[in-house]
Amino acid sequence: MATATQSIREILASQASAAAVLQRFEIDLCSSANQSLGDACSELQLSTEQVLEKLAAAEAERNGAPPINPGSMSLEKLVQYIVRRHHQVVRQELPRLAALAHQLAMKHGEHAPELVAVDRLMDALQGEVIAHIEKEENVLFPYVVHLDQYPGLARPIASACFKRVSQPVRMMMNEHETALRILAKLRGLTNGFTPPEWACATHVSFHTGLRAFEKDLKQHIHLEHEVLFPRAVDLEESIGTRMQG
Numbered sequence: 001m002a003t004a005t006q007s008i009r010e011i012l013a014s015q016a017s018a019a020a021v022l023q024r025f026e027i028d029l030c031s032s033a034n035q036s037l038g039d040a041c042s043e044l045q046l047s048t049e050q051v052l053e054k055l056a057a058a059e060a061e062r063n064g065a066p067p068i069n070p071g072s073m074s075l076e077k078l079v080q081y082i083v084r085r086h087h088q089v090v091r092q093e094l095p096r097l098a099a100l101a102h103q104l105a106m107k108h109g110e111h112a113p114e115l116v117a118v119d120r121l122m123d124a125l126q127g128e129v130i131a132h133i134e135k136e137e138n139v140l141f142p143y144v145v146h147l148d149q150y151p152g153l154a155r156p157i158a159s160a161c162f163k164r165v166s167q168p169v170r171m172m173m174n175e176h177e178t179a180l181r182i183l184a185k186l187r188g189l190t191n192g193f194t195p196p197e198w199a200c201a202t203h204v205s206f207h208t209g210l211r212a213f214e215k216d217l218k219q220h221i222h223l224e225h226e227v228l229f230p231r232a233v234d235l236e237e238s239i240g241t242r243m244q245g
Helices: 008-014 018-024 037-043 048-062 075-108 114-149 157-161 166-189 201-244
Strands: none
Touching: 008 018, 008 037, 008 201, 018 048, 018 201, 037 048, 075 114, 075 201, 114 166, 114 201, 166 201
16 A cells, blocks of 8 residues: 555556556656655645545555355346456556557657557557457347346347357457467566666556556456356356257
8 A cells, every 4th residue: 555655656666556546636757756655745735645545545446356256146247247347447547558658659669669569569459458348248248148137038139140159259258369469468578567777657657557457357358268158158058958948
């Protein structure tokens, strides 16, 4: 948890959600990097206690406890959890991280060409993952929820583009693998998401945020691959068996 005596740089390095909070209070991440949070707040006539409260709240929200037992949740509740928890992280963090990558490439790309490659990969990752979650929310997830709520009734319109749920599931899994390959390339280019010694505070924040994003995406993918998708496939098969019987 952040403290008033920590430097802005230290807070950014330890808390992925800190950058957005500090920027909302108009604390310049780079020019204030070596100041303590308390000193930076004093200069801007901010309440240090209020900033610390917002930092703590942001981290608590980001690290929201996962469901106690995903396997015991209904498919509808599990879909809602994935959208609310993991898809929200994608929508909030990917545009912010892509913008930081572009900023770093423009500022430091001449003497650190790997940042230009990182910028391109972040654009690719953003396009891939945001398009992916939209397909899940507009096509696959409504069908899964329909199966869960109304087993045995007519198939929803969303299923007109596939014969069995295993088809979009397979596509989603392939897209997950594409996203993970891009992240693996980013990890290689950034020395395991470790900023160089000369990195500015914005650079540090980018690495911290990208490390946290990778962790969340892997949790997201695990929940879909190991819980949601197998249960959806099994449910559809069991419904088909009952109707044939």
